[in-house]
Amino acid sequence: MHSHDDSLNRLASVLRDDLDETNRTIVARMASDVQLIPQLAAHLVAAGGKRLRPLLTLAAARLCGYRGERHIRLAACVEFIHTATLLHDDVVDDSELRRGLASANAVFGNKASVLVGDFLFARAFELMVEDGSLEVLRILCNASATIAEGEVLQLSTQNDLGTDIPRYFKVIEGKTAALFAAACEVGGVVAGCDRDICAALSAYGAALGMAFQLVDDALDYAADQNELGKTVGDDFREGKLTYPVLVAHAGGDDAERAFWRRTIETGEQTETDLATALDLIARHDAIGQTLREAGAFAHKAKAALAALPDDPLRALMMEAADYAVSRHR
Amino acid sequence: MHSHDDSLNRLASVLRDDLDETNRTIVARMASDVQLIPQLAAHLVAAGGKRLRPLLTLAAARLCGYRGERHIRLAACVEFIHTATLLHDDVVDDSELRRGLASANAVFGNKASVLVGDFLFARAFELMVEDGSLEVLRILCNASATIAEGEVLQLSTQNDLGTDIPRYFKVIEGKTAALFAAACEVGGVVAGCDRDICAALSAYGAALGMAFQLVDDALDYAADQNELGKTVGDDFREGKLTYPVLVAHAGGDDAERAFWRRTIETGEQTETDLATALDLIARHDAIGQTLREAGAFAHKAKAALAALPDDPLRALMMEAADYAVSRHR
Numbered sequence: 001m002h003s004h005d006d007s008l009n010r011l012a013s014v015l016r017d018d019l020d021e022t023n024r025t026i027v028a029r030m031a032s033d034v035q036l037i038p039q040l041a042a043h044l045v046a047a048g049g050k051r052l053r054p055l056l057t058l059a060a061a062r063l064c065g066y067r068g069e070r071h072i073r074l075a076a077c078v079e080f081i082h083t084a085t086l087l088h089d090d091v092v093d094d095s096e097l098r099r100g101l102a103s104a105n106a107v108f109g110n111k112a113s114v115l116v117g118d119f120l121f122a123r124a125f126e127l128m129v130e131d132g133s134l135e136v137l138r139i140l141c142n143a144s145a146t147i148a149e150g151e152v153l154q155l156s157t158q159n160d161l162g163t164d165i166p167r168y169f170k171v172i173e174g175k176t177a178a179l180f181a182a183a184c185e186v187g188g189v190v191a192g193c194d195r196d197i198c199a200a201l202s203a204y205g206a207a208l209g210m211a212f213q214l215v216d217d218a219l220d221y222a223a224d225q226n227e228l229g230k231t232v233g234d235d236f237r238e239g240k241l242t243y244p245v246l247v248a249h250a251g252g253d254d255a256e257r258a259f260w261r262r263t264i265e266t267g268e269q270t271e272t273d274l275a276t277a278l279d280l281i282a283r284h285d286a287i288g289q290t291l292r293e294a295g296a297f298a299h300k301a302k303a304a305l306a307a308l309p310d311d312p313l314r315a316l317m318m319e320a321a322d323y324a325v326s327r328h329r
Numbered sequence: 330m331h332s333h334d335d336s337l338n339r340l341a342s343v344l345r346d347d348l349d350e351t352n353r354t355i356v357a358r359m360a361s362d363v364q365l366i367p368q369l370a371a372h373l374v375a376a377g378g379k380r381l382r383p384l385l386t387l388a389a390a391r392l393c394g395y396r397g398e399r400h401i402r403l404a405a406c407v408e409f410i411h412t413a414t415l416l417h418d419d420v421v422d423d424s425e426l427r428r429g430l431a432s433a434n435a436v437f438g439n440k441a442s443v444l445v446g447d448f449l450f451a452r453a454f455e456l457m458v459e460d461g462s463l464e465v466l467r468i469l470c471n472a473s474a475t476i477a478e479g480e481v482l483q484l485s486t487q488n489d490l491g492t493d494i495p496r497y498f499k500v501i502e503g504k505t506a507a508l509f510a511a512a513c514e515v516g517g518v519v520a521g522c523d524r525d526i527c528a529a530l531s532a533y534g535a536a537l538g539m540a541f542q543l544v545d546d547a548l549d550y551a552a553d554q555n556e557l558g559k560t561v562g563d564d565f566r567e568g569k570l571t572y573p574v575l576v577a578h579a580g581g582d583d584a585e586r587a588f589w590r591r592t593i594e595t596g597e598q599t600e601t602d603l604a605t606a607l608d609l610i611a612r613h614d615a616i617g618q619t620l621r622e623a624g625a626f627a628h629k630a631k632a633a634l635a636a637l638p639d640d641p642l643r644a645l646m647m648e649a650a651d652y653a654v655s656r657h658r
Contacts, residue, residue: 032478032481033478034478034481034482034485035485036481036482036484036485037478037481085447088444088447091420091439091440091443110420110439111420111484112481112484114417114420115417115477115481115484116477116481118414118417118450118473118476118477118480119474119478119481121447121450121473121477122473122474122476122477123474125454125466125470125473126467126470126471126474128470129463129466129467129470132463134458134461134463137454137458137466138455138458141451141454141455141457141458142455144447144450144451144454145448145451145452145455147447147451148444148445148447148448148450148451149361149362149366149448151444151447152361152363152365152441152444152445152448153363153365155365155440155441155444156363156364156365
């Protein structure tokens with residue numbers, strides 16, 4: 001996780017009471033007689049995290065003048081969906097499995113992640129049903145289907161350097177931008193805003209999500225480890241196809257392409273490969289290009305908010321878009 | 330899969346048009362631009378199967394005099410939820426994973442099962458939102474959460490011979506009976522039935538689900554392989570804790586308990602162990618006891634239907650409960 005201080009922390013301070021209430025709801029609604037559920041969920045959900053997505057729901061609702069309590073439950077529900085996708089993202093492929101019987105202590109692995117994720121998904125939908133808005137349900141169901149589609153597409157294209165930029169964008173639209181967009185939109189819906197305003201909030205969230213994901217991609221090849229607490233090269237070592245790699249590969253000569261094919265497509269890596277990868281990324285200005293792309297999305301995000309009332313909250317949401325891009329420095 | 334001929338086939342014949350329409354809806358709504366989704370889903374969903382759960386939705390709706398089309402979509406949605414849980418059930422635990430990088434061709438494993446399952450869950454909820462009944466959403470969201478809880482409880486108790494019968498019933502209430510109950514109940518809801526009738530349908534489905542699961546447990550130690558297409562001993566080899574094992578363990582002497590601890594709790598098995606297990610199961614009449622328990626649930630299922638109108642469909646649903654138990658012969 002990166003540190004999203006600055007504008008995000010200020011947004012969190014302004015919405016402190018709402019956020020505290022959301023955290024209480026999250027803890028209360030993870031409860032289950034089946035102890036493994038709160039145990040495992042607490043590991044991810046209750047442990048904290050930046051609560052970026054629920055923060056967007058809370059901010060959008062308040063920016064639209066909402067004075068009630070419904071946005072709390074929906075913010076919790078957005079966080080549950082996010083946590084469920086994190087749990088499912090961690091599942092490891094069984095092609096790497098050894099043959100043989102499962103050992104008795106193998107209780108907290110893939111299977112627990114999948115099933116507790118399913119529980120959180122179902123709990124999220126229960127929260128929405130309690131809320132009772134079919135429009136909110138529609139938005140978050142569609143987002144959930146889009147997330148799953150994006151993740152499956154990522155699986156289909158992973159290690160495939162033939163993936164082009166539009167296809168890569170489709171992956172991150174699904175796996176990241178869809179929930180950002182939905183989190184913002186339901187804030188508008190709960191406040192009773194008209195279609196245009198809700199669409200503007202959705203557009204803001206979608207563009208913000210794209211910017212965040214692109215910067216995440218860039219940070220993996222550029223982060224100052226001490227400052228951001230992120231290890232350089234995680235994506236590379238996992239053979240993940242991200243934007244900087246696509247840029248460097250597209251601009252590379254035959255030898256460079258052979259390097260990417262070996263390290264990303266076939267996953268064969270030696271100790272010196274990360275240094276070579278960083279060198280190639282730098283040579284093709286792939287970080288710069290990724291951040292410029294992220295900047296364009298941040299600009300789109302801010303432009304979308306022009307439809308919303310001029311308000312200190314709106315200013316903070318706009319700053320959050322800038323911060324998404326500038327946090328690499 | 331067992332062959333559920335007889336009364337289930339007759340139920341399917343009576344509802345043939347509805348069932349065909351449900352199958353068309355299922356195929357149409359699995360569609361996605363992301364090709365892996367219909368590919369993998371088709372493997373499970375489109376390939377057929379007995380469609381037992383959607384059949385219950387269709388039967389319940391028609392028994393309640395429903396004449397519209399909504400039950401088709403909801404039957405498809407019940408099948409999507411079932412298929413998603415099957416996909417997630419197949420995920421193997423990562424404690425058995427080898428260290429090392431994933432190979433490039435490892436695309437259709439755990440991860441694909443999880444993500445396509447998530448897509449089907451989300452698609453199921455989209456279908457419900459299109460239907461627009463918050464009551465239907467409530468019932469199937471609750472069922473989904475209960476299924477996940479049951480599966481997690483099963484994971485927590487697996488290999489644990491200290492599991493008692495009430496705890497085991499809680500597992501199968503979740504993993505099997507909850508969706509049977511919900512599938513029946515939404516049929517009543519869509520037909521506009523009052524609370525009592527819907528509760529009776531739910532009680533029928535829940536008891537039927539318990540009976541089915543118990544007979545499944547029994548068949549794994551008793552099936553005539555040629556007749557039922559089920560291999561004896563699958564549950565045993567996987568170290569699954571099922572009702573017949575609990576019965577044999579509870580009635581066993583010290584040596585027998587040591588046998589079950591070794592084979593089920595620690596998963597250490599030799600080639601002759603299955604024969605020993607079958608012998609112990611027979612010695613303690615564990616199959617007989619399991620089937621008597623299943624019979625009691627079938628009786629409960631039929632009794633619940635007394636609240637519904639006397640109708641040929643009701644008679645077939647009652648017979649289905651008897652068939653659930655008699656299919657072992």
